[in-house]
Amino acid sequence: MTVEMMLVLGLVVSAVILFATERFPADLVALIIMAALLLSSLITPEEAISGFSNPATITVGAMFVLSAGLYRTGAVNAVGNALARLGRKSYILTIAAMMLVIGIISAFINNTAAVVIFLPIVLGVARDTHTSASRLLMPLSYASMFGGVCTLVGTSTNILVSSIIERRGLAPIGMFELTDMGLIFFGAGVVYMLLAGIWLIPDRGGEDETDKRLGSGDYVTEIIIQPDARSVGTVLAQSPLLHELDLKSIEVFRDGRRIDGPPEQIELREGDHLKVRCDLENFRKIQQRRGISLRHESDQGGEGKGMLEETKLVEAVIAPNSTLDGRSLKEARFRSRYGFSALAIRHQGRVVREDLETIVLRAGDVLLFDLGPREIEWLRPDRTFVVISEVQAPVFRKRKTAIALAVVTAVVAGAALGVVPIMSGAIIGCIVMVLARCLSMEEAYEAIDWKVIMLMAGVVTLGIAMEKSGAALFLSKFIVYAVGGAGPSVMVAVLYLFSALATAVLSNNATVALLIPIVFATADSMKIDPRPLIMAVTFAASLDFMTPFGYQTNTLIYGPGRYRFSDYLRVGAPLNIIFWVLATIFIPRFWPF
Structure with a gap:
């Protein structure tokens, strides 16, 4: 083994550890590895930045x-509204229709974007049909993955693999080359979910809930006792606050110190801070009480904006690849950036009891805000969040719907017929979208998930280093020695299994960037066509059902569905x-050998 091989393999191990532990954001890890490869002279400066000009990234x-x-023209939302009307008939019909619709849409637009659009719609269906959101959201996420592997453009992973193999001299993946295998997965996945999967999903909400939205769950927030509060001077056990509100728990703090003791002995005073646990309905009641202020309102030096203008309690999920993922509200300077504070947080399916400003947030967590109309308008287009509360619907440019549909259809058809490469067609399509005013330039810039772009650009360089140093060939020899004698079909099974397990702890794009060079070396050693092995890795990297963090759509539904890690394992492991x-x-x- 050469020094270059050892350096590259050491960086690969480091990358895997950093990706798996999530100590740093995935995109930052990819850029760190790229910089390390550049500083160690394992790649040239041109190779280091080649990921940014890679056709897949663009x-x-x-x-x-x-x-x-x-989305801006309402093309997809119209389909969602039709689904909402259909969903009121029966639970099974709701699941079947929803999975079919989201699967088809996810085949032609990014499946994560499709789930972002449908998440509030499906939560509305859950409320209207008196169904727990947990029973609907997991099928939504899984169906988006079924559809995403049916075409080249369904996931960023497919596009990345196509670019990598084209650079290696193979024909790029065709627009519908994946469709036959993808439809088998789609059909099997829907049948499994209807016959078994949906019955394994836990019901995270009882039928007696006042509101089926996520907001009906419990939150923790802090309130301050004002001088005119009726509870001042009463002991906690006899206070109007405790008797007139359904508060699940109360902790009293005075001068920064917690007051311990039985409720019958704790006398409430002006200025006491109370950390309370309650549901969304009781949040509303707290806002209306005289002499009680939420902590963020007191910090602003007023009686609370809820007393000054009409406001709404708005719930928002932290999106995958959000700037808040892995940071606390304090670290992100949330208050200075947005001008308002979170009232409460649901952290990865459980009630948070720590200080709200210092909790390290994760994608899928849900924040509760008290916002005025203008603030809601600021929050809705922010890619940091996915607003899931029932707020006023955004205004769509419905007159441009036909143009938007025509542009996307032309891009897909042009690539499928070989008239224009997918990258060229997509760029032209974006220009037409803006010129036709389907969306503005600002909205176009905001639409791009720059974390995904940086991740893809960074991991491409690691694949180049593995090939250039000979590390890929070195690892492939071990694989061929271990299972190569059993035949190519067994190699397909091994690579699919390994990729599925790897993508559960790494990102899907990082998985293919690491494994595709090894696939080429393995195929060369076995003297077989690499394409079937490539397809095994490609499909497996986009079909992780066992963890909430292995794929972005699973992360997105984690908080709203009130899931636990074991829920994904129970439902997703048989499907995998x-x-x-x-x-x-x-x-x-x-894809014959």
Whole structure:
């Protein structure tokens, strides 16, 4: 083993550890690895920045803009509204229709974007049909992944793989080359979910809930006793605050210190801080009480904006790749950036009891805000959040719907027929979207998920270093020695399984960037066509059902569905096994060795 191999493999191990532990954001890890490769002279400066000019990176950025054009014109939302009307008939019909609709849409726009659009709609369906959101959101996420693997543009992973193999001299992945295998996964996944999966999903809400939204769950917030509060001078156990509100728990703090003791002995005083746990309905009641202020209102030096203007309690999920992921509100300077504070936080499916400003947030967490109309308008387009409360619907440019649909159809058709490369077509489509005023330039810039772009650009360089140093060939020899004698079909099974497990702890794009160079070296050693092995890695990297963090759509529903980690494992593990068997059987048939 050469020094270059050892350096590259050391960086690979470091990257895997950093990706898995989530100590740093995934995009930052990718850029750190890129910088380390550059400083160690394992790659040239041109190779280091080649990821930014990679056709996959540019195409994925353009697809984000095209997806935003569909959303801004209401093209996708109209389908969602039709689904909402259909969903009132029966639970099974709701699931079947929703999975079919989201699967089809996810085949042609980024599947994460599709889930972002449908999340508030599905929560509304859950409320209207008196169904727990947990019973609907997991099928939504899974169906988006089923559809995403049916076409080249369904996921960024497919586009990245196509670019990598084209650079290696293979034909790029065709627009519908994945469709046959993808439809098998789609059909098997829907059948599994209808017959078994939905019955394994826990019901995270009882039928007697006042409101089926996430807001009906418990939150923790801090309130301050004002001089005119009726509870001043009463003991906690007899206070009007405790008797007139359904507060699940109360902790009293005075001068920064917690007051311990039985409720019958704690006398409430002016200025006491109370940390209370309650549901959304009681938040509303707290806001209306005389002599009680929420902490963020007191900090502003007024009686609370809820007393000055009509406000709404708004719930927002922290989006995957959000700037808040991995940071606290204090570290992100949230208050100075937005001008308002969170009232409460639901942190990864559980009630948070620590100070709200210092909790390290994760994608999927839910924040509760008390906002006026203007603030809601500021928050809704912010890519940091996905607003899931029932707020006033955004204004769509419905006159441009036909244009947006025509542009996306032309991009897909042009690539499928070989008239224009997908990257060129996507760029032209973005220009037409802006010129036709389906969306503005500002909205186009905001639509691009720059964290995904940086991640893709960074991991591409690691793949280059693995090939250039010979590390990929070195690792492939171990794989061939271990299972190569069992035949190519077994190699497909091994690579699919390894990729599925890897993407559960790494990002899907990082998984393919690491494994595709090894696939080429393995195929060369076995003297077989690398394409079936490439397809095994490609499909597996975009079909992780077992963890809430292995794929962005799973992360997005984690908080709103009030799921636990074990829920994904219980429902998703059998599905992963089914797909593994199907891949082993059908990939060699669609892509012969």
